[in-house]
Amino acid sequence: EQEEISEMNLLIVNVNVVPDYLKRKLESKFPEISILAAETEDEVGDFIEKTEILIAGRISDELLRRAKKLQWIQCQLTGVDYILNQPSLRKDVLLTSARGIHGPQVSELTFLLMLALGRRFPQVIQNQGKKVWDRWPGKLLWKKKVGILGVGVIGEEIARKCKAFGMTVFGIDAIKREIDAVDCFFGPGDLLQVLKEVDYFVNVVPNTPETQNMIGARELSAMKPSAFFINVGRGETVDEEALIKVLRERKIAGAGLDVYLKEPLPEDSPFWELDNVIVSPHVGGLSDVYADQVLPIFEENLRRFLKGERRDLINFIAR
Known part of the structure; x- marks a missing residue:
């Protein structure tokens, strides 16, 4: 002392x-x-x-x-x-x-991205600017499956909100914990199995030597064509080239991104242009x-x- x-x-x-x-x-x-x-x-x-x-x-x-x-x-x-x-x-x-x-703000941003992608809300905003009245059925979160990679403080808060929306929650983490809001817990070895199942996949993992490029071409190509990818963790954990490729080829439905390999996101990044991507400027932690x-x-x-x-x-x- x-x-x-x-x-x-x-x-x-x-x-x-x-x-x-x-x-x-x-x-x-x-x-x-x-x-x-x-x-x-x-x-x-x-x-x-x-x-x-x-x-x-x-x-x-x-x-x-x-x-x-x-x-x-x-x-x-x-x-x-x-x-x-x-x-x-x-x-x-x-x-x-x-x-x-950061649980409240990052989980709320996650929901903003999930809802906006499923309901094509960027298109709604664009249509408002053009005074275009166009309607389509939105994809519900209700009864859908969500995978959360990284079930720490933030991941647990996301899981709780997912349950409130009537979703089935799969948690993936090296440390298995008893969490009421998680229906099934998996270790990192079961990542591909979970990716094949889910309608929404939320990445919350931090940047560590073990997590770099944890989500690569193999993982992304395991996802359903109707599934959405959300990244509120760290940009380094995802192979951006592989993500751009599956988005361009519409192998997945879309992505909501708040974090990137290079920040600020360079002007020549394809993410800006892709119509199935929502680019959020790393504001998840702010409130x-x-x-x-x-x-x-x-x-x-x-x-x-x-x-x-x-x-x-x-x-x-x-x-």
Whole structure:
């Protein structure tokens, strides 16, 4: 146990909420901490040189290089791979994430994509612009089968909503858990079997060495021609060339994508042009109440950090 620390400097930067709101909330509970809230890294100035605590999303290697006194990074995202890949991240700097808060927003976006694809809603919007009254029967979610690859916090929330819509839910995960909303649990070895069965397939897995290109040509070609593919996990987990091919050849009905191999999605990506694809600009994790969703984690971790309980931080990333 380390003794209590005072006179700490905390920098908030590159967060996808209003940084001043976080600053006000944290200052009211931690008046002993000096806090700078910056929209971008350009506004940070020399404060970074004395920063011990950093609350941030994606940050540049240059910022880390200048942060000589940095002790702890609280990332406001679930995925910390971007920070881990920075050469100037020192081994002694603690890293924590905001894992566990994104279930509501990612699951709602998943449903937006599933419903919009099944009901051809992009076409409805286009027709509205052209004042065209055209009708067709929409594909229901009711009584359909959905496969969810990656049944963590987000996958479980998606499963619950699927059950509420009357769907049969297949969960695929290396760790089998008892979840009421999952009708059948499968291991990764049964992935192809599940893909052959389902009407909707939702990919929620993170980017790890094991998951890269986990969904390739073999997996996609196992899907039914009437099935839809949803990706709210990470772009690296899917072979994009293979996905583009099955979409072009209409081997599957369509795809709803929120994540890509390269972000922002390059202008020359075929995804923009394909009429059976919905391109969402990686907004699944964002919400209008994001600051209030992340604050409980930030506050509790700050309390523990200031007490010297360094290894008991919530969502501590061991490395």
